[in-house]
Amino acid sequence: xxxxxxxxxxxxxxxxxxxxxxxxxxxxxxxxxxxxxxxxxxxxxxxxxxxxxxxxxxxxxxxxxxxxxxxxxxxxxxxxxxxxxxxxxxxxxxxxxxxxxxxxx
Numbered sequence: 001x002x003x004x005x006x007x008x009x010x011x012x013x014x015x016x017x018x019x020x021x022x023x024x025x026x027x028x029x030x031x032x033x034x035x036x037x038x039x040x041x042x043x044x045x046x047x048x049x050x051x052x053x054x055x056x057x058x059x060x061x062x063x064x065x066x067x068x069x070x071x072x073x074x075x076x077x078x079x080x081x082x083x084x085x086x087x088x089x090x091x092x093x094x095x096x097x098x099x100x101x102x103x104x105x
Contacts (some may be wrong), residue, residue, distance in 0.1 A: 001069055005058075012057055018043045018065060022072070035076060039068040 002021045008014040020040050022028040030037035043064045051060055 018061060035072050042068055
């Protein structure tokens with residue numbers, strides 16, 4: 001999954017906008033997949049007044065995105081049971097390697 005995040009210059013007065021793209025059994029975006037469209041809506045519909053005081057909006061949006069992506073994999077994977085081979089370590093390893101040197105893993 002790729003997340004493209006537009007963070008406005010007057011953040012946090014204006015909310016960040018998330019655009020999601022999933023590369024699994026083809027490229028899926030909100031333009032060609034209803035589930036991805038709902039994931040984007042759920043992430044982008046969060047408002048500051050829904051959060052507790054001093055709560056970080058980007059963190060909350062990231063949490064919503066990860067949570068909905070997990071649900072997406074569970075539901076979409078069952079529809080395509082033959083192709084349901086997502087290796088847990090692969091995604092995490094790829095993410096860690098972008099932020100940390102290999103020697104420290």
